[in-house]
Each structure stands twice: as C-alpha cells, then as structure tokens.
Amino acid sequence: ERGGFKHFMLKEIFEQPRTVGDTIKGYVSRDYLLPFNLRDFRRILILACGTSYHAGLVGSYWMNKYLQTPVEVMYASEFRYADVPVGERDLVIAISQSGETADTRYSALSAKEKGATVLSLVNVMGSALDRESDYTLYTHAGPEIGVAATKTFTSQLAVLYSLAVSHLPDRDRFMEKLSSVPHMMEEVLGEAEQIKKVALKYANRKNMLYLGRYLSYPVALEGALKLKEISYIHAEGYPAGEMKHGPIALIDENMPVLVVVPRDRVYEKVLSNIEEVLTRRGSVISVGFRDDETLTKVSKDLIGVPEVDEDLTPFLTVIPLQLFAYYIADHLGLDVDQPRNLAKTVTVE
Numbered sequence: 001e002r003g004g005f006k007h008f009m010l011k012e013i014f015e016q017p018r019t020v021g022d023t024i025k026g027y028v029s030r031d032y033l034l035p036f037n038l039r040d041f042r043r044i045l046i047l048a049c050g051t052s053y054h055a056g057l058v059g060s061y062w063m064n065k066y067l068q069t070p071v072e073v074m075y076a077s078e079f080r081y082a083d084v085p086v087g088e089r090d091l092v093i094a095i096s097q098s099g100e101t102a103d104t105r106y107s108a109l110s111a112k113e114k115g116a117t118v119l120s121l122v123n124v125m126g127s128a129l130d131r132e133s134d135y136t137l138y139t140h141a142g143p144e145i146g147v148a149a150t151k152t153f154t155s156q157l158a159v160l161y162s163l164a165v166s167h168l169p170d171r172d173r174f175m176e177k178l179s180s181v182p183h184m185m186e187e188v189l190g191e192a193e194q195i196k197k198v199a200l201k202y203a204n205r206k207n208m209l210y211l212g213r214y215l216s217y218p219v220a221l222e223g224a225l226k227l228k229e230i231s232y233i234h235a236e237g238y239p240a241g242e243m244k245h246g247p248i249a250l251i252d253e254n255m256p257v258l259v260v261v262p263r264d265r266v267y268e269k270v271l272s273n274i275e276e277v278l279t280r281r282g283s284v285i286s287v288g289f290r291d292d293e294t295l296t297k298v299s300k301d302l303i304g305v306p307e308v309d310e311d312l313t314p315f316l317t318v319i320p321l322q323l324f325a326y327y328i329a330d331h332l333g334l335d336v337d338q339p340r341n342l343a344k345t346v347t348v349e
C-alpha cells in the first residue's frame with residue numbers, strides 16, 4: 001500500500017503533482033462556487049493549527065493582494081482565549097486536514113455562535129468540522145497516513161489560491177497559471193537524489209535556522225516544523241527580515257541556515273540577510289531558482305526549483321524542505337510515519 005516507497009510520508013510527498021492537480025481540477029470550473037463573494041465581508045479571519053496554519057498564512061498573503069479585504073490569520077488555539085471581536089460581517093475560514101482538531105473546531109463553533117459565517121477547508125469529508133461549518137471546501141488530496149502533513153499542505157494552498165483569485169475578471173488566466181504547477185512539482189521531485197545528498201550533510205546537526213520572507217516566510221516555518229517533528233533536530237523558522245532583531249546572535253560556524261529565496265519582490269533583501277549570515281561564518285543552504293548564479297556563489301548548497309511566478313513559489317519551494325526533513329529522519333533510523341509524541345489527529349485541547 002506504500003506503492004514501493006519506504007514510508008507513507010515519502011509516497012505522499014511524491015503524490016503531490018497528482019493531488020495538487022486533482023485539487024485544482026475541483027476549483028477550475030466555477031461549480032464549487034460559494035453563494036457569496038469573499039469581498040462581501042468586512043474581514044476574513046483564518047483559523048488553523050500546525051501545518052494548516054502555515055497554509056493559512058500563505059493564503060493570507062494571496063488574499064491581501066487580490067481581495068483588498070483585511071485578512072488575519074491566527075492559531076486556533078490562541079483565538080479561543082483571546083477575546084477577538086467577531087461578528088456577522090466576518091468570514092471565518094477554518095483549515096484542518098482531519099477536520100477533527102479540537103482547537104480549530106471549537107474556534108469555528110464559537111465564531112459561528114457570534115454570527116460569523118464559517119467556511120471550512122478540510123480533507124476528510126464528513127469530519128466534525130465539515131458537519132459543523134456553514135460551508136465546506138475539500139482538498140482532494142486523498143487519505144494522508146504519515147503523521148507529518150505534506151500533500152494536504154499543497155492541496156490547501158491550491159484551494160486558498162483559487163479562493164483569492166475567484167472574484168477577478170481575469171480569474172481564468174490565474175487558474176491557468178496554477179494549472180502549470182503540478183508539472184513543475186514533478187521537476188522538483190526529479191531532484192530528490194540531489195536533495196538527499198545535501199540533507200545528509202546536515203543529519204548530525206543539533207540546530208538549524210530556516211529563513212524566508214513574504215510568501216517564503218510560511219514556507220520556512222513549515223520546513224522547520226517538518227524537520228523538528230520527524231528528525232527531532234531543533235529547527236526554528238523565522239521571517240528573514242526579523243533576523244537582525246535577535247536570532248542573528250545565534251549564528252556562528254555551527255549554525256546551518258536554510259534560506260528560502262526565490263527571485264521574488266524581496267529577493268534582494270533576503271540576499272543581504274544571506275550576506276549577514278556569511279559574515280558570521282554561518283553556512284547557507286538555499287532553496288531558490290535553479291539557474292540563480294548569485295545564489296550559487298553565496299550558498300554552501302543550493303537546491304534549485306524551476307522559475308515560476310512569485311505567487312506560486314510556495315508550491316515548489318516547500319517540496320525540497322519536506323524531502324530534506326524526510327531524508328534526515330530516515331537516515332537517523334527514526335519512525336518517520338509515526339514520530340514520537342505525535343498523533344495524526346489532535347482531538348484534545
């Protein structure tokens with residue numbers, strides 16, 4: 001059932017071109033369309049936990065860009081006790097792979113009680129959150145067995161992108177661009193052996209810092225989460241622009257810094273963060289566009305992905321980070337699909 005793969009996680013990483021393709025298919029036509037326009041709301045509040053929260057963060061950048069409606073993202077576990085004013089003119093988007101995460105469910109229920117419209121984004125049809133929401137959209141990723149979320153993250157991205165552009169007059173053009181993503185993901189997966197080689201150089205490290213800015217910031221958070229949960233290596237994801245406000249103190253020759261740096265609007269800024277790391281003798285592993293000669297020069301290791309429109313970079317840059325964590329954990333002989341202390345579904349608060 002693992003289809004020749006050593007672990008479900010690896011199988012699920014490799015399934016992504018298909019699962020993202022299936023999800024896009026569900027949203028290319030307008031059939032799924034909601035009986036409201038996202039722009040009708042005063043505010044959009046995205047609530048989720050863990051990896052689903054990271055997808056929500058990426059979605060918030062797209063929505064801020066295209067909707068011009070204020071969008072906020074909050075950990076559902078924080079929202080519950082934070083006295084956030086919510087009312088009838090708010091749309092709450094609750095994101096959960098399982099649809100059973102207690103904090104996400106109860107946050108959605110309380111927002112609903114206060115009059116907000118709740119739209120959930122789930123992978124498991126018929127799950128509690130699915131039943132409890134006003135509207136549901138599905139990520140057509142198929143069952144995810146590995147405890148570490150991988151393919152559901154990229155499917156959540158596909159739905160969030162579709163939503164962010166749904167009202168645009170040239171929506172079809174955006175959806176066409178999105179439809180080119182699965183093929184490019186295939187190309188990234190074709191580099192798995194090279195990614196493995198890079199990863200294994202860092203398997204014995206105790207700490208790592210992951211940096212990214214703009215859309216690559218949530219990707220950095222997600223990469224660090226993958227590494228800590230399955231390899232038990234301490235990894236911290238941080239917004240690249242915040243490094244100088246604290247984490248830079250950690251950098252010396254023993255601190256590998258993985259930087260997610262596609263050629264986007266913040267590229268030059270992130271390059272100067274890389275220079276700051278180099279000055280302090282940190283070693284830089286960068287995930288960027290594959291033909292990037294500047295990056296090649298400043299990085300100890302460069303993992304290249306195909307060049308793509310900046311909006312769509314997270315679909316590609318997250319894959320090397322998933323594989324990076326996987327290969328290290330497997331090399332360390334750890335139980336990749338069932339990491340210690342973790343459960344696939346967190347139904348306790």
Ligand code: F6R
Pocket residue numbers: 049050051052053095096097098099100101104147148149150225229344345346
């Ligand atoms: C990370 C991971 C968890 C989940 C989190 C939310 O790999 O699997 O962080 O993302 O527990 O789960 P769902 O999406 O089911 O609400």
